[in-house]
Amino acid sequence: xxxxxPRCPSPSADPIxxxxxxxxxxxxxxxxxxxxGGHPAALLRGTARLVDRVLRHLWRSAGIDxxxxxxxxxxxxxxxxxxxxxxxxxxxxxxGAEEGPAPQLEAFIGMLWDIGLEIxxxxxxxxxxLEAAGRxxxxxxxxxxxxxxxxARTLFERFQSAFAAQFDSLAFFRAKRLEQEERxxxxxxxxxxxxxxxxxxxxxxxxxxxxxxxxxxxTGAIGWQALARQGLVSxxxxxxxxxxxNFLRRVRIGLHLIARxxxxxxxxxHQGALAALLGCKATANRRAAEVLMQRxxxxxxxxxxxxxxxxxxxxxxxxxxPPAAAIPIDxxxxxxxxxxxxxxxxxxxxxPGALLTSFWLLSQRPELKGMTPRxxxxxxxxxxxxxxxxxxxxxxxxxxxxxxxxxxxxTHQLRRMNQFDILGAYLPAFGRIVGRMQxxxxxVYTVDQHILQxxxxxxxxxxxxxxxEYPEHSSLMAGFPERWRLYxxxxxxxxxxxxxxxxxxxxxxxxxxxCRAHGLGKDDTALIVFLVEHHLTMSLFAQKRDxxxxxxxxxFAAIVATEERLTALYLLTVCDIRGTxxxxxxxxxxxxxxxxxxxxxxxxxxxxHTPTGVEERQAEARNRLRLRGLRPGIEDALWxxxxxxxxxxxxxxxxxxxxxxxxxxxxxxxxxxxxxxxxAGAGLQAMIYVQDQPELFARICGFFARLGFTIVDAKIxxxxxxxxxxxxxxxxxxxxxxxxxxxxxxxHELSDELTRLPPLAxxxxxxxxxxxxxxxxxxxxxxxxxxxxxxxxxSLVAADRTGLLYAIARVLARHGIxxxxxxxxxxxxxxxxxxxISGAELGQTASLVQLEQELLDTLKI
Numbered sequence: 112x113x114x115x116x117p118r119c120p121s122p123s124a125d126p127i128x129x130x131x132x133x134x135x136x137x138x139x140x141x142x143x144x145x146x147x148g149g150h151p152a153a154l155l156r157g158t159a160r161l162v163d164r165v166l167r168h169l170w171r172s173a174g175i176d177x178x179x180x181x182x183x184x185x186x187x188x189x190x191x192x193x194x195x196x197x198x199x200x201x202x203x204x205x206x207g208a209e210e211g212p213a214p215q216l217e218a219f220i221g222m223l224w225d226i227g228l229e230i231x232x233x234x235x236x237x238x239x240x241l242e243a244a245g246r247x248x249x250x251x252x253x254x255x256x257x258x259x260x261x262x263a264r265t266l267f268e269r270f271q272s273a274f275a276a277q278f279d280s281l282a283f284f285r286a287k288r289l290e291q292e293e294r295x296x297x298x299x300x301x302x303x304x305x306x307x308x309x310x311x312x313x314x315x316x317x318x319x320x321x322x323x324x325x326x327x328x329x330t331g332a333i334g335w336q337a338l339a340r341q342g343l344v345s346x347x348x349x350x351x352x353x354x355x356x357n358f359l360r361r362v363r364i365g366l367h368l369i370a371r372x373x374x375x376x377x378x379x380x381h382q383g384a385l386a387a388l389l390g391c392k393a394t395a396n397r398r399a400a401e402v403l404m405q406r407x408x409x410x411x412x413x414x415x416x417x418x419x420x421x422x423x424x425x426x427x428x429x430x431x432x433p434p435a436a437a438i439p440i441d442x443x444x445x446x447x448x449x450x451x452x453x454x455x456x457x458x459x460x461x462x463p464g465a466l467l468t469s470f471w472l473l474s475q476r477p478e479l480k481g482m483t484p485r486x487x488x489x490x491x492x493x494x495x496x497x498x499x500x501x502x503x504x505x506x507x508x509x510x511x512x513x514x515x516x517x518x519x520x521x522t523h524q525l526r527r528m529n530q531f532d533i534l535g536a537y538l539p540a541f542g543r544i545v546g547r548m549q550x551x552x553x554x555v556y557t558v559d560q561h562i563l564q565x566x567x568x569x570x571x572x573x574x575x576x577x578x579x580e581y582p583e584h585s586s587l588m589a590g591f592p593e594r595w596r597l598y599x600x601x602x603x604x605x606x607x608x609x610x611x612x613x614x615x616x617x618x619x620x621x622x623x624x625x626c627r628a629h630g631l632g633k634d635d636t637a638l639i640v641f642l643v644e645h646h647l648t649m650s651l652f653a654q655k656r657d658x659x660x661x662x663x664x665x666x667f668a669a670i671v672a673t674e675e676r677l678t679a680l681y682l683l684t685v686c687d688i689r690g691t692x693x694x695x696x697x698x699x700x701x702x703x704x705x706x707x708x709x710x711x712x713x714x715x716x717x718x719x720h721t722p723t724g725v726e727e728r729q730a731e732a733r734n735r736l737r738l739r740g741l742r743p744g745i746e747d748a749l750w751x752x753x754x755x756x757x758x759x760x761x762x763x764x765x766x767x768x769x770x771x772x773x774x775x776x777x778x779x780x781x782x783x784x785x786x787x788x789x790x791a792g793a794g795l796q797a798m799i800y801v802q803d804q805p806e807l808f809a810r811i812c813g814f815f816a817r818l819g820f821t822i823v824d825a826k827i828x829x830x831x832x833x834x835x836x837x838x839x840x841x842x843x844x845x846x847x848x849x850x851x852x853x854x855x856x857x858x859h860e861l862s863d864e865l866t867r868l869p870p871l872a873x874x875x876x877x878x879x880x881x882x883x884x885x886x887x888x889x890x891x892x893x894x895x896x897x898x899x900x901x902x903x904x905x906s907l908v909a910a911d912r913t914g915l916l917y918a919i920a921r922v923l924a925r926h927g928i929x930x931x932x933x934x935x936x937x938x939x940x941x942x943x944x945x946x947x948i949s950g951a952e953l954g955q956t957a958s959l960v961q962l963e964q965e966l967l968d969t970l971k972i
Contacts, residue, residue: 126172130165131226137161142194142368151360155191162187162198165226167261173219176212178205180262182270185231188256194367195374198223199253200232201240203266208236229373237270241277248286251278252324280328281429287321288422302411303546303557309362310375314411316359318418319352325425344421347492352417355410361389362407377407396611401548408546408557416491416531423484444472451476452483459493463501466490467510467537470528474520490531497536508629511537515595522567525602529559540606540621547609555692558608565601568686569594583705584685587678596635597679599625600642604687619644641676642683649684653703654936655945658710659759661724667707668714677715681708697842699823702791725755731763736770745774752777752830760826760932764790765838769798778832782865786857788850794823794842795850797857801865803835808930809871809920814861815841816875816917818853825933827947844937871921875914888941890970892963894953902931903953905946909970911937916944918969926952926962 138158145154163183170181185199186192202216216234223230235243244251254274259267295313298304302314310316327333330341335356339349365388366374369381377385386403393399437445437452443465445452451472458465469490473479482490501507514524528534535542544558556564571577572588588594603625607617622643626636648670656663671677684704689696712718729750736746749770758766772785782801789796799811808827815822824840843850891908907919916935923930928950936943952958 126169127222127225130169130222134161134165134226134228138194145364146368151357151364152191154364155193155360158192158194159183159187159190162192162228163260165228166198166200166223169219169222169226170261173215173222175215175219175262176208178208178263178266179203179212180264180267180270181260182267183258183260184253184256186256188253188258190258193363193373195229195370195372196367197229197231197373200230201254201257202232202234203240203262203270204234204236205263205266206236206238237266237273240270241273244274245277248283248290251283252287255324255327278328283328284325284425284429287325288426291318291321291418291422301560302415303408303560305548305555306376306378307407307411308376309359309366309407312411314408314414316356316363318414319356319359322352322418322421325422329425329429343424344417345492348417348421351413355414355417358406358410359414365389377404396609404548405546405557408548412530412546419530420484420488420491423487427484440472440476444469446476446479447483449478449480450483451479451481451486453486453489456485456489459489459496463493463496464504464507464510466493466497466533467507467514470524470533471510471513471517473527474514474517474524477519487531490533494532494536497533502537503628505630507537512595512629515598521598522563522570525563525566529563535559538602538606538625541602543610544606544608556690558605561690562602562605564690565604565683565686566598568689569597569601569682572682572686581685584682588682591675591678591682593635596638597642597683600639600646600679600683601686603639603643604646604683615644615647638676638679642679645670645680646683646687649680649704649707650688653684653707654700655934655943657760657932657934658703658706659761664707664710664714668711671711671715674712674715677708677711697823698789698791699794699840699842725758728758728761728763728766732766732770735763735767739767739771741771741774746770748777749774752832752834753828753836754831757828757836760828761838765796768796769800769836769838772798773800773836778834782862784858784862784865786854788854789840794840795820795853795857797839797841797861799835799837799839799861799865801835803829803833804865804868805927806871806924807835807837807865809917809924810865810868811837811839811861812917812920813872813874813914814864815839816914818857819843821935821937822916822933823935823937825930825935827931827933871924874918874921890967892966892970894948894959894963897947902947902949905948905966907942907944907946907966907970909942911940911942915942915970919944919966922962922965922969923948923950926950926958926965928952928962 138161141154141157141161144157145151166181175181180203182188182201182203183190183199184201186196187199192198204212220230220232233243240250240254244254255278257267257271257274294311294317298308298312300313302312304312308315323334323338326338326341326343330338330343332338332341332343335344335349335352338344339346344352362377362385363375365385366377366381369384369388374381382400382403383398386399389403391399391403391406394402397405435448437447437454439445439454440451443454443458443462445454451469453459453465453469455461469482469486473482514521525534528537529541529545532542535545541559541562544562547558569588572581572585573594578585591597600622603618603622605614605618606621607614610617619640623636623640626639631639649667652658652663652667656667658664668677671680681704685701688700733743733746737743761769768785768787772783776783779800782799784797784799786795786797788794797815799807801807808825812822820841821844822839823842824838826838828836828838830836888908888910890910891906893904893906895904895906896902897904909915920930923946928948930946930948932947934945936945952962
């Protein structure tokens with residue numbers, strides 16, 4: 112297939128060159144007109160007409176048998192072609208002509224490829240078309256939009272008649288609805304993907320096309336205004352559908368023009384250029400790409416709303432269930448076919464408070480499976496009735512709170528309220544974060560979806576059927592009083608994102624106003640406000656502070672102040688991190704949070720301290736050694752070489768493990784490396800015991816980087832007799848490594864490398880993910896004196912990449928900097944690491960500035 116284009120074709124050129132030039136010039140003119148302010152529908156129709164003319168010319172030039180017909184199908188059949196879309200064709204054969212025209216047709220299709228068209232084609236008789244349509248809903252859908260181009264028109268008309276006679280509207284509707292459900296499942300049932308496919312994702316063009324297809328199948332109407340005349344959609348809905356379609360057309364056209372090929376995904380690579388093409392401007396707090404994506408998500412949400420409403424209505428029309436008497440609930444509502452229905456169409460206009468009552472009824476009646484199309488449509492159209500007076504009505508405030516206190520259904524009702532814009536209308540602050548993407552390298556949901564995910568995570572902890580997922584957390588939730596306070600705190604914890612300033616402080620004020628307006632008591636308000644203000648505090652302490660330092664625990668205990676606040680903050684923090692993205696939560700973070708909770712709780716309850724001091728940890732380690740059959744006193748010689756800092760940094764289990772491996776070899780001639788499955792279930796632990804040497808930390812980091820491990824914690828210690836005793840916690844970020852199979856390999860290979868001491872290899876070639884490349888994160892480096900006066904604290908923030916920790920370690924090694932400890936925190940594709948370091952250059956201003964600059968340069972690569 113040739114796609115080359117002659118630079119200056121002459122009028123006398125062969126038909127292939129002539130058509131190629133005609134197509135190229137025509138497309139360029141259409142694109143230029145569109146970019147100058149043209150309408151997307153004009154570009155789509157103009158491209159289709161241009162291809163129509165070229166195809167007709169080539170069909171005649173090829174001398175095709177006049178008994179055949181050339182038919183446009185699919186999107187091209189609708190008379191729409193995107194700049195880089197396939198051209199879908201059906202070559203219709205009369206019965207008995209299957210073999211005769213094959214050479215001519217092969218030559219014709221070859222010409223189409225030669226002129227640069229991407230062709231999808233089939234060659235069938237009418238009978239073969241009907242048979243294929245009966246087997247495959249995709250074929251049936253493509254043929255539904257068949258359009259005659261040239262050849263035997265009577266043959267095409269016979270096909271149309273036969274296709275219409277065989278067509279079953281109800282079967283077609285059911286098949287398309289099932290196809291949509293399968294497509295939704297493929298894309299995790301959400302339009303809020305980081306890089307959504309504007310055609311296939313929920314809320315994309317395909318959802319609009321399904322409405323048009325099933326509407327056409329049911330009524331024969333083509334287009335939004337025609338569907339409105341048939342009563343399938345209202346005039347307002349028709350305008351909204353046309354508006355969302357126009358926006359998505361601009362998005363898809365823009366992607367094709369930017370990529371210069373068929374591309375329907377809003378990749379990070381294209382979001383900036385697409386934002387500029389669509390006229391999205393940056394604001395004080397948001398990049399232009401973020402403005403674009405919020406606009407996209409809100410359009411996608413509108414499409415899913417209308418798609419749900421219209422398909423429900425079509426189902427009721429087509430399926431024609433035998434009428435059954437509705438069961439009254441009260442004067443306003445009734446049950447119709449297990450669905451909540453309104454008794455009068457104007458209920459929500461007459462009684463706006465019934466909007467919230469409808470969701471409350473769904474939460475109270477497990478037999479209800481949802482709302483009738485009539486109820487949903489009335490609810491959606493009445494959402495504008497939620498105004499300031501509505502929000503200040505005590506009855507409405509009480510009903511909204513009742514949703515959070517209900518025994519079931521909170522997550523479903525909040526999601527349903529958000530889908531139909533009720534939640535954002537009742538809480539305007541929530542409405543502002545609907546569809547707001549968080550371009551921070553670790554959130555994978557929009558702010559509203561993240562918030563609802565956190566509420567969902569908390570709710571699952573309270574339900575017995577999910578107790579097996581996180582049993583310890585479920586146990587704490589079971590004993591927590593008035594759990595609705597946690598759900599409200601979750602609703603507000605990120606509600607102020609994107610306003611500028613500290614969203615925790617701003618959200619705290621929103622939460623306090625809400626509590627006051629809804630008449631909550633002083634204690635309940637204090638807890639909710641505290642949780643919103645401090646929802647990041649526990650994560651910060653657990654992942655960035657030294658939990659072996661009793662002062663760290665005391666400072667955290669002083670912030671939370673009570674056991675109730677501690678438990679509430681612990682549960683909210685766990686559910687918040689889990690709701691951030693699938694790559695952010697891991698067993699190591701779970702252990703850090705659990706350790707902080709376990710160490711803080713005794714300070715607030717007055718119970719005997721959980722072991723935190725040297726003597727207690729030693730006692731725990733001795734008990735473990737005795738349980739392993741080791742005689743008393745075997746630990747003494749080793750422990751005399753270890754100082755207080757070692758015992759404070761390691762728990763009793765780690766001390767016992769190290770002792771068991773080292774008590775009989777205090778001064779080995781060769782490096783000793785031991786590895787085990789982490790007892791906390793979080794990857795591997797590796798212990799390195801070797802005579803102290805320069806570049807040791809860098810060498811170890813380089814070894815694990817080559818294996819593909821992520822170092823999540825490093826405890827660096829030097830014994831009194833000059834041996835390094837280092838402990839590393841390791842994870843496989845891709846979850847593909849057989850941990851147990853790696854133990855012997857690590858022990859042998861790392862020991863061998865520490866014996867040979869080869870030169871430090873260059874860091875692996877750095878490759879940032881596409882997301883990190885297009886969400887720039889300015890690296891940060893901070894070096895400050897530690898409180899002990901002997902060490903310094905190095906803090907780094909950067910986009911993560913392969914071998915980053917090794918690259919940092921090499922810079923430190925070049926400057927003679929010793930690493931005594933490391934806190935490694937990875938948040939998706941963002942790292943925030945802290946190192947305890949020492950070295951002569953840290954006391955020299957010029958050297959310190961040079962070190963900081965080299966680290967910054969390393970982080971920027």
